[in-house]
Amino acid sequence: MRIVRTVLPSVLASIAAALSCAAAAFSPTPRPSRPICSGVEGYAPAFGGRRTFFLKPDQLIAIKAVRDTDPSVSAAYRQLLKQADAALLRRPGAVTDKTTLPPSGDRHDYLSIAPYWWPDPTNPQGPYVRRDGVINPARDTNSYDRTAIGLLSGDVRVLALAYYYSDDIRYAKKAALLIRTWFLDPATAMNPNANFAQAVRGREDGRAEGVLDTSAFQSVVDAVGLLAPSKAITTDEQKALERWFGRYVDWMLTSPNGRAEQAAKNNHGIWFDSQITQYALFARRPDVARKVVDQFAARRISAQMDVDGRLPAETARTRSFHYSIYALTPAYDVAEMAACLGKDLWGYKDAEGRGLRKATDYLASYRGQLEKWPYKEIRLEPKELDGLLTRASWAWGPESYPRTVDDYPAALEYRSHAPIVR
Numbered sequence: 001m002r003i004v005r006t007v008l009p010s011v012l013a014s015i016a017a018a019l020s021c022a023a024a025a026f027s028p029t030p031r032p033s034r035p036i037c038s039g040v041e042g043y044a045p046a047f048g049g050r051r052t053f054f055l056k057p058d059q060l061i062a063i064k065a066v067r068d069t070d071p072s073v074s075a076a077y078r079q080l081l082k083q084a085d086a087a088l089l090r091r092p093g094a095v096t097d098k099t100t101l102p103p104s105g106d107r108h109d110y111l112s113i114a115p116y117w118w119p120d121p122t123n124p125q126g127p128y129v130r131r132d133g134v135i136n137p138a139r140d141t142n143s144y145d146r147t148a149i150g151l152l153s154g155d156v157r158v159l160a161l162a163y164y165y166s167d168d169i170r171y172a173k174k175a176a177l178l179i180r181t182w183f184l185d186p187a188t189a190m191n192p193n194a195n196f197a198q199a200v201r202g203r204e205d206g207r208a209e210g211v212l213d214t215s216a217f218q219s220v221v222d223a224v225g226l227l228a229p230s231k232a233i234t235t236d237e238q239k240a241l242e243r244w245f246g247r248y249v250d251w252m253l254t255s256p257n258g259r260a261e262q263a264a265k266n267n268h269g270i271w272f273d274s275q276i277t278q279y280a281l282f283a284r285r286p287d288v289a290r291k292v293v294d295q296f297a298a299r300r301i302s303a304q305m306d307v308d309g310r311l312p313a314e315t316a317r318t319r320s321f322h323y324s325i326y327a328l329t330p331a332y333d334v335a336e337m338a339a340c341l342g343k344d345l346w347g348y349k350d351a352e353g354r355g356l357r358k359a360t361d362y363l364a365s366y367r368g369q370l371e372k373w374p375y376k377e378i379r380l381e382p383k384e385l386d387g388l389l390t391r392a393s394w395a396w397g398p399e400s401y402p403r404t405v406d407d408y409p410a411a412l413e414y415r416s417h418a419p420i421v422r
Helices: 002-025 057-065 071-089 146-166 169-184 208-226 235-254 256-262 267-282 286-304 320-340 356-364 382-396
Strands: 111-113 196-199
Touching: 057 146, 071 146, 071 169, 111 146, 146 169, 146 208, 169 208, 169 235, 196 208, 208 235, 208 256, 208 267, 235 256, 235 267, 256 267, 267 286, 267 320, 286 320, 320 356, 320 382, 356 382
Parallel strands: 111 196
Antiparallel strands: none
């Protein structure tokens, strides 16, 4: 008994210390107050029933209030309406429009080709060969669905924002028609799978990496929420959309391509987490979303980020700066949605200091001096960093990361952003 009494306090103290460290790893850092994202309801309770997960009521309401008085907002609003008016004139695109039949023989299956794979000049009829960072233009033809899914994503987003800022019902009705055509109309609806996404001729009918193509649907999900007051999407259609995304979540979790993409240890794995978290919340499957969020710190932050903030799998690419940003973008997505489930990832740091803030600081240190970036980058695009730092400033406070631009689309999505540095 003496041994038990002597050892037990020591064991309990060790357990308490471990729990304290674990709690500290997820302890929030001071950030501006913000509306609460409420689980599968998203921001609906704070946004007049608009069930969004990324578009934030405090930001959009504040922006709408200065739509006609703030020069940068007014200019962005005019640009938005120009794009929305163009979208009004386009016919709805559908997955059934492509001219190439998928291997399944079902035109309702999505089909695309991998972006960086090309005909072999030494064997034109043989298997394609890879040229990292150089896009094969054939993927953006009407032979495949890549162009159509991109137009769907962009047009629905623009139309939903135009409806919100203008209250013009025409934009809501057209957005609803595009959504209905792609997901719900039996004659044109996409089957909820990506079996034949990013195919490589002579090698694979579809790849795990193709799951990335359906990240185009993320803006659609938030657009559905933004359209809610218009009633352009009926209650029955809303439920049907939730069922569609629930079936796609099941495909992501059980199919060979979905499971392989989830296991990816680069930006693809993070994009998988971003997509499935949002789609599961939209489909009212919080158990699925919570599991992803709970595993994210260990699976993505500690495993894919270095102690100095680099993402080694991305800095090894020919477009290393682009892909470093491209990996952090869905990581931010997961952090935003983790808050819907009561988990703080913005403030997370592992035992060696890895965290989203550390990775952001690493990239931000090259703002205004991209020529000093030490890794290969065949096509620098400075505005990509500004887009990321706009979100970072929302996450960690408006003084955190100065930016060099204040234009469309940031001016219509973030009001309490960082000061402009000329």
